[in-house]
Structure formats: C-alpha cells, structure tokens
Amino acid sequence: MIPLDRPALEPGLERQLARRTDTLARRGATLDRARRAWSDSSSLRRQLREVLDRMAPGVQRCMYCGDSHGASIDHFEPLARNPLGAFAWVNHLLACTHCNSNHKRDRFPVDEAGHCLLVDPAREDPVLHLQLVLRTGEYRARTAKGQATIEVFGLGRKALVDGRAAAFVRCRSMLRDIRRQLDEGGQEEAEQVADALGVQPFADVLHAMQALREQPGAALVIGAPEVESLYWLARRRS
Incomplete structure (x- = not known):
C-alpha cells in the first residue's frame, strides 16, 4: 500500500x-x-x-x-x-x-x-502504520491501525508476501541496470527501465526502498548501486 x-x-x-x-x-x-x-x-x-x-x-x-x-x-x-x-x-x-x-x-x-x-492511502501515508520487511515481503504493524489494515485487507496472505519478496529482487535488478546504463552513457535505456519499473506490481516495494534510501545502512540492505539509482529516480520525478 x-x-x-x-x-x-x-x-x-x-x-x-x-x-x-x-x-x-x-x-x-x-x-x-x-x-x-x-x-x-x-x-x-x-x-x-x-x-x-x-x-x-x-x-x-x-x-x-x-x-x-x-x-x-x-x-x-x-x-x-x-x-x-x-x-x-x-x-x-x-x-x-x-x-x-x-x-x-x-x-x-x-x-x-x-x-x-x-x-486510507488517499488520506495518509501507509508507512506511518505499516512497515514492509523488504527481504521477506512481510508487513509488520507499527500501530493498531496498521494491524487492523493487515487483517482486514489480508495483506499477510502468502501470495502477497511471496510476490513482494520477488518484487524486491526484481526492483534491485532493474535499479542495478539503471545504474549500469547511466554509467555507460545509455540515458535513453535507463529512462526506459525507469518507466517500466514505475508500472510494476507491488509499488509498495519500490516506495519502501525509496523511504529507506536515506537511512543508515541502506546500502547494506538494498545495495550501493541500487541506492544511487533510487536517488536518480527521485531527482527524475522532481
């Protein structure tokens, strides 16, 4: 979410x-x-x-x-x-x-x-109530509202947990590709990968990665090239 x-x-x-x-x-x-x-x-x-x-x-x-x-x-x-x-x-x-x-x-x-x-994702940022564990794809509740949201929408069902874990692997791969394309002067190719990344399912995974990029140790969880690409994506949208 x-x-x-x-x-x-x-x-x-x-x-x-x-x-x-x-x-x-x-x-x-x-x-x-x-x-x-x-x-x-x-x-x-x-x-x-x-x-x-x-x-x-x-x-x-x-x-x-x-x-x-x-x-x-x-x-x-x-x-x-x-x-x-x-x-x-x-x-x-x-x-x-x-x-x-x-x-x-x-x-x-x-x-x-x-x-x-x-x-309600149109009224508040879900990250205030939900923590996404990227490597496992699991949501953990930060608040009572987060716990109720996980239960009512079934956000902990196995298909979603497995899908988010796979999306994390996919996002990291695409972010590394973006970094490589930019390093090799392939701006157009990097833009194409970025556009594809933006329409992937489980957008909450990329959102959580963006939120994590400025935290200490982000490179250990996400990867250094991936963090660089996340900053590039943020600048691209601004």
Whole structure:
C-alpha cells in the first residue's frame, strides 16, 4: 500500500455526485436505496473509474494490495455503515476482487472513539502504520491501525508476501541496470527501465526502498548501486 494523490474532479462530474447524494438523502438513505442508486449509475461509475485508473498505483492496480488488477470501485466506508457515502468522491477507491469481496467486504473497524482503524492511502501515508520487511515481503504493524489494515485487507496472505519478496529482487535488478546504463552513457535505456519499473506490481516495494534510501545502512540492505539509482529516480520525478 502506497500513498495516493486524490485529484479534484471535473466540475460537471462533481455536480453529478452532489445531485445523486441530495436525491438519496431526500428519499431516505437506506442501504437498499444506496445500492440500487449506485447500481443504476453506470455512466457515472465509468467516469469515476477513469479518474481512479489514473490515480491507481502502476497500471490500474488495486489500491490496497497493489498486486491484482483493480476490478471495481470500492466504498472505503461501506454502504452498510454509511449509505450516504455512495456518491462521495473521498469514499471511492479501486480494489481487486480478492481484497474487496474475499477480505474487506463490509468490515470497517473503529476504535473506542469511533475513529476508523483502516489506512486510507488517499488520506495518509501507509508507512506511518505499516512497515514492509523488504527481504521477506512481510508487513509488520507499527500501530493498531496498521494491524487492523493487515487483517482486514489480508495483506499477510502468502501470495502477497511471496510476490513482494520477488518484487524486491526484481526492483534491485532493474535499479542495478539503471545504474549500469547511466554509467555507460545509455540515458535513453535507463529512462526506459525507469518507466517500466514505475508500472510494476507491488509499488509498495519500490516506495519502501525509496523511504529507506536515506537511512543508515541502506546500502547494506538494498545495495550501493541500487541506492544511487533510487536517488536518480527521485531527482527524475522532481
């Protein structure tokens, strides 16, 4: 899971969402009515999907696990809890079928004060609550919110852990290739590898490597050429 930038919507789309919310409120925002209204809004969903696709990590990846294709729009706060959130732009994220249907479903844990215990990657940096162990691909919770996020989204399932561990090996190899290309004057080739690296699944692995690059001993964990390439990537994006 990586932090995501939620863009402002085009005014026309924003007005459509507001009208739908107003209509739902006037009719009484029950769960059944919210689900029917959402199901009957295919054109609106397509427009939202286009924005979410651009906002997603990699190539339309799930905003929770970062591995699978983001198959559907998920309501971060479930309609069962808040039917009026059906058309709230801040409540829409892209999720894969496994994270959405097999794990999260209508789960929305809160603390004693009623505050959400799930990390919303469009509102906060997941690294505040989750530590990714690069070599093993495992997530460790830094906070109670991190622990709930791991459990609800199934971030500790074996396929994801193994995938992140493999992604670390793949990222290191591509970063070494970038360093070699730059040393040999192959700027264009380095740019191509960097572009490919940016759309790999498990974007959280590269994000964690970027966060680690300035820490003492980063070269021992990641590798010295890889750290140099990470700095180059950061400058490239700025």
